[in-house]
Amino acid sequence: MIDSTAEWTALRAEADDQLNKTLRQRFADNPGRARDLSIEVDGLHADLSKHLIEASTVDALVALANAAGLSEKIDAMYSGEHINSTEDRAVLHTALRLPIDATLVVDGQDTVADVHAVLEHMASFANDVRSGAWTGHTGQRITTVVNIGIGGSDLGPFMAYRALEAFRHESIECRYVSNVDGTHLHQALTGIDPATTLFIVASKTFTTLETLSNAKSARAWLLDGLGGDESAIAKHFVALSTNAEGVAAFGIDTANMFEFWDWVGGRYSMDAAIGLSLMLAVGPDNFMDMLSGFHAMDTHFRTAPIEQNLPAMLGLIGVFYRNFFDWPTHAVLPYCQLLDRFPAYLQQLDMESNGKQTTIDGEAVSYDTGAVVWGEPGTNGQHAFYQLIHQGTTPVPCDFIGFYEPDFPAVDHHDALIANLFAQAEALAMGKTADEVRAEGVDESLVSHKTFPGNRPSTMLMAPRLTPFVLGQLVSLYEHRTFTQGVIWGVNSFDQWGVELGKILAKAIIPELESSSTELTHDSSTNALIERYRAHHNR
Ligand code: F6P
Secondary structure: HHHHHHHHHHHHHHHHHHHOOOOHHHHHHHOOOOHHHEEEEEOOOEEEEOOOOOOHHHHHHHHHHHOHHHHHHHHHHEEEEOOOOOOOEOOOOOHOOOOOOOOOOOOOEEHHHHHHHHHHHHHHHHHHHHHHHHEOOOOOOOOEEEEEEOOOHHHHHHHHHOOOHHHHOOOOOEEEEOOOOOHHHHHHHHOOHHHHHEEEEOOOOOOOOHHHHHHHHHHHHHHHHHHHHHHHHHHEEEEEEOHHHHHHOOOOOOEEEEEEOOOOOHHHHHHHHHHHHHHHHHHHHHHHHHHHHHHHHHHHHHHHHHHOHHHHHHHHHHHHHHHOOOOOOEEEOOOOOOOOOHHHHHHHHHHHHHOOOOOOOEEEEOOOOOOOEEEOOOOHHHOOOOHHHHHHHOOOEEEEEEOOOOOOOOOHHHHHHHHHHHHHHHHHHHHHHHHHHHOOOOOOOHHHOOEOOOOOOOOEEEEOOHHHHHHHHHHHHHHHHHHHHHHHHOOOOOOOOOHHHHHHHHHHHHHHOOOOOOOOOOOOHHHHHHHHHHHHHHO
């Protein structure tokens, strides 16, 4: 296992060295530190200089990556090897953004041709809906799109729809329904007209309880609103799935299905057909620009040497803090309101991928894996949880994300926003010593309260503007950061067995809630909870 290698052991000593040196000292020692520890990828600037690293750390992390075979594993992923071994699948989200003139034959199939055929199908549908050529059952144009999906079939398109608001068609609104809590669908349907609503049922497997329940209720709502004519379904329901049989069984014509493939993981699918709602909102050209951004970062990840490889370095630095400093969480803090769902999106991407206690070979890991990912946009977070980030007992490595230009210049507070962004990273890194506090004349009883430890690391990611291309770069960056960490930890980042048990138990409990005739055989706590629920409903 990786923790028995010499490279892992070397990092222990490296971590001890780095913990003892402050960021203040590092910047004083090397005025060129920001320049030396920055990476630029196609206009995306990453300043890594506020990390607890030196050239020796970079060397030691690169050595660890080599010991784990990172470069070989990148090649194996990109070339379509079945690296998702527990499900015997290739992992080819990078093929979703290959240009049309690329070639990639995997398992005898021309993936580039398949991908672009679906993209064309999506684009032609999106153009028809956007132009009004596609109408609903009563002949009216579509003005509301309701995406019904959960997890990877919701978080990515929802995040991107919000992120690219500045690029949206002015008369198409998308709404996203994921939770099986009926309130979610109720809210989404409130105030909209069935005659002008298109439902997208997004589910890789087309077996997901939440999605099928919501889709069934949406179908009933539509038929109710349009006089019960079943032929209306074809004009108001489309499906995004790998499961044509399931789509047909649900009653959606497979001519209205946009397919993807089992080599696209759910949490890696927002750039596949799962992104249809986004394409409807921003149009095919912007969607293709986003794919170009993904591809640019994919190319960088595949070709740049590890020490200059942004996703690899961010992944390795994350491992450094998780395993050698024992810091369990990682915050993502976009200074951009339109990225408000980005942390939630990353939670699934990272935690469903690397929250594993077993190596890919089935052995129990002897070290920590996946960090808890969390965050909120700045400046809101500053007035909520930043207190803990600045003065709490456990440091939280942070990713700050900012843009030189605002999304909507009509209300321009951008200098204030960016000043806060830079100030937070500076405050975390440099802190404020007790002497500095005293020098301000602060009463001695308050000195310790007003002291900031500093030395709290962060990455600063900056791009000119949040465009479709930049969004693609950012998502791909985090996909590959996640991959890098999975390789170091030796886990399969592409399965998610840990979500299964709860699903199975829930399926068993539904009939037990509905009828008191079923004998309860759970633990006494679960039995009592079920009985209380039944009693409340007089069952
Ligand atoms: O429950 C987890 C999960 O399987 C995710 O991995 C996936 O993104 C989500 O459920 C939704 O699955 P589907 O797209 O098949 O409905």
